Amino acid sequence: MVDNALKKVDRLVLFFVIYTLIFFIFFGTIGYTLPFVLAILFAYILQKPTRYLITKCKFKNSWASLLTTILFFAIIITPLTFGISSIINELIALGKSASDYVTGNSDKFANWYKDIDLYYKNLDPNITSAIESSLASLPAKLSSLAVLVTSKTVTILLNFIMSLPYLMMLVLFTLMSTYFFTKDMSSAKNKILSTFKGSNLSGVIGIFNEGKKMLLNYSLSYLLIIFITFIETLIAFSIFGVKYSLVLSVLCGIFDILPVLGIGTIYIPLAGIYLLSGNYFTAIGLIICYVAVTIIRNIIEPKLVSSTLGLHPVAILAALFIGLKAAGFTGMLYCVFLVVFYNVLKKVDVL
Numbered sequence: 131m132v133d134n135a136l137k138k139v140d141r142l143v144l145f146f147v148i149y150t151l152i153f154f155i156f157f158g159t160i161g162y163t164l165p166f167v168l169a170i171l172f173a174y175i176l177q178k179p180t181r182y183l184i185t186k187c188k189f190k191n192s193w194a195s196l197l198t199t200i201l202f203f204a205i206i207i208t209p210l211t212f213g214i215s216s217i218i219n220e221l222i223a224l225g226k227s228a229s230d231y232v233t234g235n236s237d238k239f240a241n242w243y244k245d246i247d248l249y250y251k252n253l254d255p256n257i258t259s260a261i262e263s264s265l266a267s268l269p270a271k272l273s274s275l276a277v278l279v280t281s282k283t284v285t286i287l288l289n290f291i292m293s294l295p296y297l298m299m300l301v302l303f304t305l306m307s308t309y310f311f312t313k314d315m316s317s318a319k320n321k322i323l324s325t326f327k328g329s330n331l332s333g334v335i336g337i338f339n340e341g342k343k344m345l346l347n348y349s350l351s352y353l354l355i356i357f358i359t360f361i362e363t364l365i366a367f368s369i370f371g372v373k374y375s376l377v378l379s380v381l382c383g384i385f386d387i388l389p390v391l392g393i394g395t396i397y398i399p400l401a402g403i404y405l406l407s408g409n410y411f412t413a414i415g416l417i418i419c420y421v422a423v424t425i426i427r428n429i430i431e432p433k434l435v436s437s438t439l440g441l442h443p444v445a446i447l448a449a450l451f452i453g454l455k456a457a458g459f460t461g462m463l464y465c466v467f468l469v470v471f472y473n474v475l476k477k478v479d480v481l
Contacts, residue, residue, distance in 0.1 A: 169307030195313040359386045366419040
């Protein structure tokens with residue numbers, strides 16, 4: 131019994147070491163291997179339609195792979211190009227509007243300062259002096275913020291333009307690799323499986339199927355959470371008439387997966403802008419929506435992820451909390467995938 135326990139501990143330690151090495155090697159080299167990682171993923175997705183063209187429509191393997199690859203990239207690139215174009219246009223308009231708003235409302239800020247000054251005139255002189263100092267510098271800070279937003283927008287656009295050659299190269303290499311992987315995936319899969327025999331073959335197939343199912347479920351779960359946040363934000367911003375609702379909703383979806391920033395990075399400054407402009411209804415509405423979206427996300431995330439992965443919600447919560455606390459977003463990925471792969475190997479009786 132002691133020997134079995136020691137063997138189990140040895141297997142756990144070996145799993146932990148191997149997993150840690152693979153994780154850091156994978157994410158440490160992803161900048162160099164990204165086209166090929168994406169190509170393998172896309173080729174796996176295109177397996178069934180390619181096989182359908184070969185068996186049902188009597189296409190040659192090369193022609194079937196070429197057709198499915200071109201159609202797949204056309205389906206991805208067309209809406210992506212339209213979305214990026216819309217977001218860029220809204221970013222330009224947002225930066226210009228932020229600058230115009232601050233410069234065009236300097237009188238309103240001055241009147242607001244006077245009202246606050248009258249309200250706090252009976253306070254302790256030291257407190258009043260501190261408030262006056264802060265308020266006196268407020269217009270300059272807001273102006274600087276507007277300039278910063280505009281410059282950041284221009285910087286993002288310039289960086290995007292400068293990265294276009296790399297993006298085009300990335301798309302080209304991914305497309306070509308996807309075609310070759312799609313064409314050769316069936317034969318490569320058979321060669322890999324032929325190297326294993328008997329129980330080893332069934333074990334490898336079991337690990338592969340369980341890992342594929344869990345990773346797919348995990349990815350779909352978080353894509354669904356991001357999509358829900360995006361839709362909730364878009365509806366809320368549309369109801370309250372917030373300008374640039376599309377780009378702001380996309381940013382909320384992106385920030386939603388970041389551990390520190392979160393959707394409050396968009397909601398709170400936006401509510402503050404409407405509050406300062408005197409639109410209290412929209413400001414309060416945005417705060418309520420922010421609280422509601424945050425509560426909904428915190429409720430559905432553990433349940434959705436745990437149900438799709440077949441794990442207990444506490445295990446997911448522990449992985450999320452420990453990972454975020456230890457190393458932010460990277461730590462969260464590390465701990466969650468650690469739990470996922472441990473569960474995979476446990477299900478196939480490897481651990």
